Amino acid sequence: MINTSKINSLRCITCGTTYEPYELDYTCPECGARRGTLEVIYNYDKVREEFLDFVESSDEPDIRKYEPLLPVEDIGLLPPLRIGGTPLYPYHDMTDEIDELWIKDDGGNPTASYKDRATAFAVAEARRQGLKTMTCASTGNAASSLAGLAASAGVETVIFVPKAAPGAKIAQLLVYGANVFAVDGSYDQAYDLATEVAGEYGWYNRSAAMNPYLVEGKKSGALEMAHQLAWDVPDRVFVSVGDGSIISGICKGFKELEKIGVTDKKPEVIGVQAEGADTIANAFDRYEGEEVTIEDQEAYTMADSISVGKPRDIVKAVKYVYENGGRYMRVSDEEIKEAQVELARNRGVFAEPAAATACAGFRQALANGELNKDDRIGVFITGNGLKDIDAVKESVPEPEVVNPELSEVKEIVEEKGLN
Numbered sequence: 001m002i003n004t005s006k007i008n009s010l011r012c013i014t015c016g017t018t019y020e021p022y023e024l025d026y027t028c029p030e031c032g033a034r035r036g037t038l039e040v041i042y043n044y045d046k047v048r049e050e051f052l053d054f055v056e057s058s059d060e061p062d063i064r065k066y067e068p069l070l071p072v073e074d075i076g077l078l079p080p081l082r083i084g085g086t087p088l089y090p091y092h093d094m095t096d097e098i099d100e101l102w103i104k105d106d107g108g109n110p111t112a113s114y115k116d117r118a119t120a121f122a123v124a125e126a127r128r129q130g131l132k133t134m135t136c137a138s139t140g141n142a143a144s145s146l147a148g149l150a151a152s153a154g155v156e157t158v159i160f161v162p163k164a165a166p167g168a169k170i171a172q173l174l175v176y177g178a179n180v181f182a183v184d185g186s187y188d189q190a191y192d193l194a195t196e197v198a199g200e201y202g203w204y205n206r207s208a209a210m211n212p213y214l215v216e217g218k219k220s221g222a223l224e225m226a227h228q229l230a231w232d233v234p235d236r237v238f239v240s241v242g243d244g245s246i247i248s249g250i251c252k253g254f255k256e257l258e259k260i261g262v263t264d265k266k267p268e269v270i271g272v273q274a275e276g277a278d279t280i281a282n283a284f285d286r287y288e289g290e291e292v293t294i295e296d297q298e299a300y301t302m303a304d305s306i307s308v309g310k311p312r313d314i315v316k317a318v319k320y321v322y323e324n325g326g327r328y329m330r331v332s333d334e335e336i337k338e339a340q341v342e343l344a345r346n347r348g349v350f351a352e353p354a355a356a357t358a359c360a361g362f363r364q365a366l367a368n369g370e371l372n373k374d375d376r377i378g379v380f381i382t383g384n385g386l387k388d389i390d391a392v393k394e395s396v397p398e399p400e401v402v403n404p405e406l407s408e409v410k411e412i413v414e415e416k417g418l419n
Contacts (some may be wrong), residue, residue, distance in 0.1 A: 005069060006046050010038040010212055014292075025125075026210045029371070033195070034294065035315055036210035039252070040071055048260040053226065061085045063117060063220045065227075069256060070121070071216050072301030077124035079149040081110045084117055084220050088228040091347055100376040102234060103359075104225050105349055107384030110152075111172065113305075114246060114382035116147035118217035119206060123149050125213055126204035129190050132156055137194035138205040139187045139242075139304050141354075141383055142168030146206050147176035152170040158203065160194040162187050166304060186299075188310040199289050208243040209312035218249025225378055226257055233257070234267045234373070237378035240357040241271040241328070242306030244280050246382060251320035267378065269326035271317070272299035272361030274333065280405055281328035284318050292318045302333045302391050305354030305383060332358040337395045339363055340385065350385035355393075358382070 005094045009018040013029035014035040019028075028036030050068045058065045063084035064075055072078065106111035109116040119142070126134050136146050137160040150157045159173050163182040173180050191207055198205040205211065205389040226233050233254060239247045247269060254266040273281045277299035286293050292315045311317065321328065331339075333353075340356035342363075343349045351359070358379050365371050385392055402408040413419050 006043050008041045011041050013037050013039055024088055037209050037313060037316055040212055040216050044260055051260055052262060065221045066220055071213050072124060076126045078120050079123050079153045081152050083109060083120050084224060088225060098377055099374055103377045103381060105381045111148040112384035112387060113141040113145060115142045117220050117403050118214035119145040119149045119293045121213040121217045122206040122211050123153050131204045133203045134206055135198045135203045137191040141305050144169055144172040145176035146402040147173045151176045160190040162190050162411045168387055168389055176281060208245050208365045214245055215249040218246050222250045222253025226263055231263050233263050234376040234378040235399045236268045236270060236375055238270050238272055238358040238362045240306055240309040240354050240382055241273050241382050242282055243311045244313035247271045248313050248316040248320050263391030269321055271321055271328040272357050273330050274303050274306055275330045276300035277307050278330050279309055280314050280317050282331055283314055284328045287318050287322055303336055303353035303357055329361050331357060331364055335360040341395050351381045352383040352385050352387040355381045
């Protein structure tokens with residue numbers, strides 16, 4: 001899959017050891033699975049020569065438009081679905097305190113989440129290797145992404161999710177034909193089990209962080225946002241954070257656009273974590289530019305997609321945000337619920353709780369006076385609210401139950417002042 005004319009190497013994020021593009025599937029053998037995640041290093045001189053002309057002349061409606069800066073040699077190996085190309089909504093009137101606010105809504109991807117951007121490249125690599133079965137562990141979105149995109153490409157899937165994963169997400173897996181194991185334990189236990197099983201049977205593993213091409217797919221959201229803004233990137237962007245791969249990809253995308261001269265700056269990337277699942281924020285607070293210290297914890301938040309106590313891409317997520325000049329913040333479950341309802345009622349964007357976390361971070365920063373009025377703000381919404389209906393039920397009233405009588409309806413209409 002790797003086009004060696006544009007990819008120079010894979011490099012360990014911790015020790016800096018470089019490997020040939022085809023040499024490893026997953027992580028640095030010296031540093032291990034957590035610390036040894038790999039980053040894809042491109043021939044940036046070559047990319048600089050090709051990128052803009054390719055993008056501006058491409059008729060592709062999705063991530064394929066950015067091929068020169070993505071790890072794909074044969075575009076036909078990608079799943080035959082439209083991935084990316086999601087809308088960027090101007091919501092400048094959402095508040096008088098900010099002149100420019102952009103909402104990037106990835107709920108319209110094939111399986112309704114941002115994870116499709118990453119899964120596309122894992123599926124392509126499995127197909128390049130001729131592998132017939134893929135696996136992953138997930139709280140739900142990565143799993144449904146793999147199940148759906150693999151189904152479109154004729155690849156078998158074996159999925160491990162916590163038994164407590166939302167029913168809507170498990171149903172999505174089953175309808176795509178995945179072989180689903182509901183693990184009586186946490187996401188982190190499901191992750192470790194999936195890794196063990198993948199090694200036993202030789203299945204290609206799409207689990208978060210393990211595969212270096214996932215971050216490459218996730219950076220495509222940054223490439224798209226920049227392109228949609230005519231390469232005039234925002235001053236700050238807010239991103240929900242669980243395992244750390246999405247924020248790592250967004251940081252890398254904006255950095256590479258600046259590196260090849262397409263943009264003249266990169267936004268400050270602000271990672272938003274739930275208060276009860278803030279392992280990466282805690283590691284970032286301790287980080288001083290050298291080794292990332294990892295202290296895992298139990299995770300408790302209603303935002304299931306970011307309820308991660310043992311984040312797998314923690315080293316990249318800390319180092320990339322530090323290098324970017326960004327930061328991390330924490331929000332409560334109550335703030336997440338409020339942001340979810342506000343997005344839906346004021347803007348018609350139905351975000352799942354994990355996705356609404358980014359908006360909750362923006363609202364908190366605004367309330368605390370941490371933003372300037374002339375700031376140009378971007379917010380990434382990473383999943384559709386239909387992914388987790390049970391969570392939103394706590395934030396909305398029950399419907400009015402009436403008999404099929406006009407008089408009963410009129411009574412309620414007048415009581416509510418709807419007339």
